[in-house]
Amino acid sequence: MPTPAKPDAQLSTQVKPDGTQVAQASSTPRNDQRGCEVHVLPSRTIPVVFIPGIMGSHLKLTPQRQAELKKTTDVSWRPEATMETLAVIFKTPAQRQMLLDPQATDVDRYDLSKPAADKRHSNVEDVAYLHDGPAADCADPDAQQQRDRRARLRGWSEVFFDSYGGLLQTLESQLNQMCRDGQVRSEWASGKHKVIGVPPTEWGGNGGEALQPSELQTVSDAWYPVHAVGYNWLRSNGESAKDVAKRIREIIAYYQQRQFDCEKVIVVTHSMGGLVGRALIHPDFGNAQDVVAGIVHGAMPAVGAAAAYKRIRMGFEGSGVKGYVFKKVVGDTGPKVTAVLANAPGGLQLLPSERYGPGWLKAKVGDEEVLSLPKSDPYTEIYTVQDKWYRLITPEWVNPAGMETSSEQDTWKMLFKAQQLHQVIGAQYHDHTYLSFGSDEGQLAWGDVVWLVGKAPFFHGGAGQRLGLEKLHVGTPAEGWQIDQDDGDGLAVLMDGLAGHTEQKFGVRIADPAQPGDGTVPAERSAQEPVRQGKAKIAYQQTGYEHQGSFESHAVQTSTLHAICTIALQAFAWKTQT
Numbered sequence: 001m002p003t004p005a006k007p008d009a010q011l012s013t014q015v016k017p018d019g020t021q022v023a024q025a026s027s028t029p030r031n032d033q034r035g036c037e038v039h040v041l042p043s044r045t046i047p048v049v050f051i052p053g054i055m056g057s058h059l060k061l062t063p064q065r066q067a068e069l070k071k072t073t074d075v076s077w078r079p080e081a082t083m084e085t086l087a088v089i090f091k092t093p094a095q096r097q098m099l100l101d102p103q104a105t106d107v108d109r110y111d112l113s114k115p116a117a118d119k120r121h122s123n124v125e126d127v128a129y130l131h132d133g134p135a136a137d138c139a140d141p142d143a144q145q146q147r148d149r150r151a152r153l154r155g156w157s158e159v160f161f162d163s164y165g166g167l168l169q170t171l172e173s174q175l176n177q178m179c180r181d182g183q184v185r186s187e188w189a190s191g192k193h194k195v196i197g198v199p200p201t202e203w204g205g206n207g208g209e210a211l212q213p214s215e216l217q218t219v220s221d222a223w224y225p226v227h228a229v230g231y232n233w234l235r236s237n238g239e240s241a242k243d244v245a246k247r248i249r250e251i252i253a254y255y256q257q258r259q260f261d262c263e264k265v266i267v268v269t270h271s272m273g274g275l276v277g278r279a280l281i282h283p284d285f286g287n288a289q290d291v292v293a294g295i296v297h298g299a300m301p302a303v304g305a306a307a308a309y310k311r312i313r314m315g316f317e318g319s320g321v322k323g324y325v326f327k328k329v330v331g332d333t334g335p336k337v338t339a340v341l342a343n344a345p346g347g348l349q350l351l352p353s354e355r356y357g358p359g360w361l362k363a364k365v366g367d368e369e370v371l372s373l374p375k376s377d378p379y380t381e382i383y384t385v386q387d388k389w390y391r392l393i394t395p396e397w398v399n400p401a402g403m404e405t406s407s408e409q410d411t412w413k414m415l416f417k418a419q420q421l422h423q424v425i426g427a428q429y430h431d432h433t434y435l436s437f438g439s440d441e442g443q444l445a446w447g448d449v450v451w452l453v454g455k456a457p458f459f460h461g462g463a464g465q466r467l468g469l470e471k472l473h474v475g476t477p478a479e480g481w482q483i484d485q486d487d488g489d490g491l492a493v494l495m496d497g498l499a500g501h502t503e504q505k506f507g508v509r510i511a512d513p514a515q516p517g518d519g520t521v522p523a524e525r526s527a528q529e530p531v532r533q534g535k536a537k538i539a540y541q542q543t544g545y546e547h548q549g550s551f552e553s554h555a556v557q558t559s560t561l562h563a564i565c566t567i568a569l570q571a572f573a574w575k576t577q578t
Contacts, residue, residue, distance in 0.1 A: 015041065015258055044222040045255045045262040046293070046568060048171055049229055049248055051280075053271025053299070053548070054346065055079065055330065056160045057230030058108040065104035069095070076105045079329070080123040080162050089328040093339035094400035096331065100340045102234035103405065109230070110152040121157035124148055127169060155247075158230035164270070167551040167560070171226045171268075174561055178220035184213045192554045195562050200538050203559035204436070206531070208538040211565055219568040221575070223260070227251055231276060236345040238421050241279035245286035252291060264293040266567050268560060270551060271521075272350060274300030274435075278425045285425075294432030294567030296560050299550040301521045302529035303422070304352035306360050306446040309382075310510055311337050312392055314490045334488025338397035342411045345418065351392070352378055353422035356525055361390060363451040363478045363508070371451070371478040379419045384412045389483045389494055389508075390451065397488065429535035432571055434563035436540040436556050437527035438518030443546050445517030447525040451508045460485060460493050461505030474506050520547035538563065 014022050021040055059076040066074045075084045076099055091099060098104070110121045127147055151157070156168055174193055177185050189196045196216060200208040229247045231240035248265055255262035269277040274297040280286035281295075311317075314334050318327035331337040341347035352360060354377060361382055363371035371390070374381040383392045386408075399406040453474055456462030461484070464470030475496040484505055486492040491509045515522040523541065530536045545553040551560075 041223045041260075042221050043259075043261050044572075045260040046222050046224050046572070047248075047251050047255070047262065047265045048175065048224050048226045048564060049244075049251065049265045049267050050159070050164065050168060050171075050226065051229055051231070051244060051267060051269045051273035051276050052159045052164060053269075053273050054233045054350065056164065056270065056273070057233055058158050058160075059100075059105040059232060059234070060108040061099070062104045062106070065098065065101065069098055075108070076100060078108065079160055085329055086325075089325075092400070093335045093397065094402075096336055097339040097343060097399070097401040097403065097406070100234060100344070101403075102232060102344055102346070105232060105234060107158055107230045107232055109155070109158050112149065112153065118145075118149065118152075121152045123161045124151050124157040124165070127151045127156070127165075128173075154225065155228040155230065159228045163548055164228065164551060167268075167557060168226055168228060170557050171224075171561070171564070175224035175226070175564065178216050182217065184216055188216060189213075193558050193561060195558060195565070198558075198562075200540065200559065200562060203555045203562070204540045204542040205538045205559065206536075206541065208562075208566070211562055215569055216565065218574045219565050219572075222568065222572075224266075224564075224568075225255075227265075233272065233346045234340075234344040236417065236421065237272065237275040237349050238279050238285040238424075240276045240346065241282070241286035241288075244276055244280055245288035245291075248280075248288055248291055264291050264571070266293050266564055267295045268298070268564070269295065269300065270298045271300065271547065272346065274298075274302065275349060275421075275425070278428045278430075279421070281430055282425055282428050289430075292430060293571040294434070294563075295430045296563045296567070297433065297435040297530075298556060298560070299437055299518055299521055299527070299547050300435060300530075301350055301526050303355040303426075303526050304350055305521050305526055306352055306356075306449045307513075307520050308341075308347070308350040309352070309361070309392060310446055310449050312341055313394075314488055314510060334394065334486070335397045335400070336488075338394060338488070339400050342393055342398045342408075343406050343414075345414045348411070348414050349418040349421055351383065351415075351418065352525075353419070353426070354378065355422070355426055355529060360448045360525065361451075362448055363390070363453065365453045365474050365476070370476050379415055383415045388479065389481045389492065394486065394488070427533060427535075429530055429533070432567045433530060433536050434538050434540075434559075434567070435527075435530055435536050436542055436550070436559050437521065437523060438543065438545055438547070438550065439516045439523035439527070439541045440518065440543040440545075441516050442543070443517060443519040444513040445515055445520055445522040446513045447515030447517070447522035450511040450514075452511050454507050454509065456493050456505040456507045457491065462507065465506075470504070472506060473504065518545065518547040518550060537566070 058078045061074045061076045078084050111117055195211050197210050199210045229244050252262050267277050277295050281289040281292050315332040315337050316327040316330045359372040361373045385391045395408045398408050455465040458466050465472050475498040480497045481494045482497040484493045484495055491507050493505050495503055517523050521527050531539045540559040542555050550556050
């Protein structure tokens with residue numbers, strides 16, 4: 001009885017430096033009648049470039065700073081390196097300031113020439129995607145190791161792969177297996193990433209048309225290699241945009257040198273990466289508008305997020321075991337966060353800009369609203385004020401390491417530069433802009449930051465209040481309240497400062513978030529800004545995910561696939577476009 005034929009073997013396609021495409025097959029016994037399938041890459045190449053959010057790129061220290069910190073490794077920020085990550089929990093504000101210094105860090109990129117490169121970038125392992133693409137000079141015979149190395153060479157290992165790896169592999173797999181024998185593959189017509197025939201409203205879209213089989217067949221005549229480009233998120237997003245633009249031009253040149261027809265990329269961004277993406281196509285920064293065909297934004301704080309103010313004042317939040325570890329790592333108190341973000345232009349650019357609108361910083365005594373700022377300019381009314389209790393920056397938290405390059409004045413300069421960047425890119429969106437964002441009642445965000453007045457702590461002037469011996473009375477106006485104590489741990493002790501009034505102390509704390517969003521970016525105040533400006537071709541308003549994990553959502557991944565294909569269909573000329 002003859003041996004049943006096994007499924008055809010799919011061979012890995014490799015591209016030599018001269019553009020020649022090759023595949024290698026092994027001899028098999030005569031009774032193995034499987035065929036060998038070789039995928040020849042189309043000559044048109046449209047790289048998809050992913051730009052991560054804040055804290056989403058791995059950073060390394062300069063040799064000098066590593067020596068100053070007496071570290072055995074040069075790792076500055078690498079959330080996937082478990083021991084390195086957990087060690088940050090125990091870092092003081094001064095140590096955090098030195099560890100995450102924009103002037104002493106750079107992106108930790110994969111360098112195949114380094115002996116320990118694979119081990120260092122082992123966060124990317126066991127990847128599986130259809131078109132292996134250019135093999136560079138990887139001579140290792142092990143196919144899986146070669147695939148992993150190619151992924152690292154595309155920048156996958158320089159970003160937070162635990163968070164973004166699912167997206168990168170989904171895009172690589174789906175975009176490069178659109179059709180077979182002229183017919184749409186089942187992955188596009190059914191299952192969790194069904195796109196064909198599905199109206200964008202199914203993923204929360206505010207318009208747009210379903211992608212048809214003929215349209216997918218048209219755009220399938222291209223190779224879509226997926227790249228990730230990390231950046232130093234501590235530095236200005238404008239500066240990062242210049243670095244990303246350089247990388248994109250290098251990617252395009254790489255494929256052109258291998259005889260592929262490659263002129264433009266499609267960009268996908270997450271969170272703060274959206275600000276980088278918008279600066280990327282502005283002449284004053286990245287000046288890469290000529291090589292970007294379109295941009296898909298995910299969870300973008302288009303005009304900032306009030307959570308940035310809250311976190312600088314009292315640290316990050318987090319619930320459950322994972323959330324507890326997260327906030328301990330990134331900073332669970334104001335002094336820990338301020339030591340980093342007050343010296344990081346990129347982080348300061350996440351604060352609400354003028355376009356965020358007035359009155360997002362409030363104070364309440366009971367049900368009475370006694371403070372509502374800004375009236376118009378948050379930079380002069382909140383961020384750079386020195387003598388107000390609601391100020392953003394607490395001077396003694398700025399420079400715990402005593403560095404010569406750090407002071408409150410330096411922070412103010414960074415803040416005014418942040419204002420300038422927001423003013424420049426405020427209306428800057430690509431003509432082919434798509435975005436997904438969370439508007440979830442279960443993922444509330446700080447659209448407004450509300451300080452609530454209550455009793456002072458027992459041992460800080462509140463003993464009589466808490467024992468019922470003293471009635472709390474707080475005078476207004478709130479602008480005149482004075483700081484008595486603020487340890488940055490969620491509760492500040494104030495006095496009302498009124499003449500002739502007893503120096504009664506009271507406490508203020510920031511209320512829990514109350515506006516629908518993704519836990520970080522509020523939908524109405526910030527995420528919807530491109531919609532209000534009429535800049536988004538389609539905006540996908542969604543639920544079911546938190547900010548960092550947005551691209552782990554099947555709805556976000558699928559709407560991103562739809563957006564990429566639509567950009568490709570509309571931004572390029574196709575022979576058989578219908």
